[in-house]
Amino acid sequence: MSAETLQVLADVGKGKSTRGVLRVIILALIAGASIASRLFSVIRFESIIHEFDPWFNFRATKYLVANGFYNFWDWFDDRTWHPLGRVTGGTLYPGLMVTSGAIWHALRALTIPVDIRNVCVLLAPAFSGLTAVAAYLLTNEMTTYNSAGLLAALFMGIAPGYISRSVAGSYDNEAIAIFLLVFTFYLWIKALKQGSMLWGALCALFYGYMVASWGGYAFITCLLPLHAFVLILMGRYSTRLYVSYTTWYALGTLASMQIPFVGFLPVKTSEHMPALGIFGFLQLLAFLDYVRSAIPSRQFQTFLWLFAGGIFVMSLAALVVATSAGVIAPWSGRFYSLWDTGYAKIHIPIIASVSEHQPTAWPAFFFDLNLLIFVFPVGVYLCFQELADEHVFIIVYAVFGSYFAGVMVRLMLTLTPVVCVAGAIAISTILNNYLVAKTPTEEDQQAAEAAEKKGSKSGLKSATKPVVGIYGLWSKSLMVAGMAVYLLIFVMHCTWVTSNAYSSPSVVLASRMPDGSQHIIDDYREAYQWLRQNTKEDAKIMSWWDYGYQIGGMADRPTLVDNNTWNNTHIATVGKAMSSREEVSYPIMRQHEVDYVLVVFGGLLGYSGDDINKFLWMVRIAEGIWPDEVSERAFFTPRGEYRVDGEATETMKNSLMYKMSYYNFNNLFPPGQAVDRMRQARLPEVGPSLSTLEEAFTSENWIIRIYKVKDLDNVGRDHISATAFEKGLKKKKTTKKRGPRVLRVD
């Protein structure tokens, strides 16, 4: 009886149009949910741009809106990388800025006056809604169950692996790139299935948009040829593959070359060669295919395939020769670090120093994907069962995505879509098997048995399909309830992760007061505001490169280095200035016309992302350029410890960074009680003294400290003696100097 009521309930949603409407409503709700779950940061904090890179994107967008497209395209920025400047228009991916600029203009045309900042803050959540829809479309190409598409959309909307880069305010390239990635894949599958030039061209256009938006476009450039190659190896070459692939490649490559930053790369670097190789190989195959259709001779066919294989091997050899001869640039450093995870640390410390380039720790997979990481292999297995062209794509993507996500934390982002799709296929298959309300009648069973008898006579046993299924209401409801609980836990986990881990702007820090109320620590903006109001407009600020974009964006002052990191030597210069003695640093700072030096110090508050913790990277990068003058070993105690207390090495104590961080710090405490709360170290009683810099500003919680570089002394003394004179220490100084001399003589 209960089965009948279920049947009635199911019949309500049977009509085709009702289902269509329901689907649209559900999709809209999913898009709404994915937008809403990304707004934690705006509600908890405020509508603000997050972190580091987004500040540059924001600044560039403001420039675009203020000066128009052509000025933006030719933008030479003399306020960064002083004194070099940066050809910003030619060295960025303009997709993001142009998108938000276009949205801003569209809204203005609709007479909705919106601040460009709010467009930028809310761009990522808006595009996440579109990503959910794209995941729905992609999954629908894989299976006949519509529920799989809807589940995939839901997973894509709230999976933390994607939310981590797309909360409101995280205005980064990935914000729109993941949507473009998924949508390009959808168009590719569509083009491949239909063998249509139009879909291939659309795929190429969105590929071009993707190239304009994110450096990760190389993932598509490598994945699509790989898919084609695997299909060819499986003997699945078809004219549809030829049409879709060649259309995509011919148009997509030209589209990608329109971006000045990409330029000639598609014909000159190894990353793009697989796509070109498969393109050529397909031409050959198409020709052979034509000949084969013209002359059916078995011997001739094998001969031809040998010929094709020979050509393939020879062109590979040609590629190797061309690479070694230098016609084609070899793989770039970032790509090497994908194969050999230790490569970057040895050869390119600047890449290894970025935390998001580190290998992934295994809990991160569970943290970012939760339930999905368990059902992901099931979904891939189900793809093996059907194994049409599009399922091969999911399998190839799954293998490569998993590998890359294991190598680099940041590439979890490219794995998430395929995990969502495969997971949705698995879960919808389970639900579809258990949610069937129908039980087979006697007649059905008899018919099936008859069919089985027939089948066993004629064909293979595995080809017949006996009536097997789960018909007990108990087992059904138990299983469905179990799945529902899992899905609910998934939603709760996602919400929890989003609100706790991924919604902090990191420009504004939150802490809890003893009574549980929230306390906002706003040192960054306090300091940048101070710079904006109290320094000359062209005062050059030296800081470690992490803060370059923020200084440019919030304080609007020229910086020496920033997060673009295009010039390793310049960064190493800053690293050298920070890690050397004052006498060495001062000429460097004078040469670069530095007016202020900014350091981040977490010792008072216990803030872990400060400069002392990053200091070893500065040393390493500087050592890479000046191995004679900077040595990493000298910063460790003889026992190999990195210490900041009284036991610290002389090199450490005399380095500019150490002095700037702890200058005057012990005045906050009773004598001899100064403690660095971050590193739990008791500091020496006498703090460091500075002679070439003077303290200009220290923020409320001492997170940011700004020092002014002193001008040359009026009387022509060096700064050390001048400071000593002012302190009235001249006599002591001389005796001090005499002391060691006497010792040496003895």
Next chain:
Amino acid sequence: MAPKRNNANRGASPNPKTATTTSATVPLPPNPPPSAPIPGSRPSSSHSAAHPKTSASAPVSQTWDKVVSNLTSHYQKSTPQRTKLLDAFMAFLVLVGVLQFVYCVVAGNYPFNAFLSGFGATVGQFVLTASLRIQTTEANKNDFPAVSPERAFADYVVCSLILHFFCVNFIN
């Protein structure tokens, strides 16, 4: 010292060989696809293909003769007039492409933008025309249930427009 030098020699000696073979085959890849329609260029491709299998040269050359004659007769018999028109266009594109490539090799690639967009235009147009040819061939109809010949031509026009827009924009 001596064995090392020997090794180096051994390592070096295959290199020139591969270089010469590849340099011989580099102009080839553009060749085979075009020769689909044109009987004239067939001998050249057959010659190159016979190269790897030198052991069974006598029967192979015989079969190759047969193959070539079969192919030409098959082509002339079973290809509709419109498709032949497309083939002629493709042959022309291949000719232009080869000319461009030869010019680039001989006279240098100085305005690289211009060369790339010109070469891209010919290659892209060739590929699109080949796609159109495939889609309009009767024998391939089962492969393209969603694409009628009219739709194929409309797609072709749209794709060509996109292609030439990009080329013109890139030419500088």
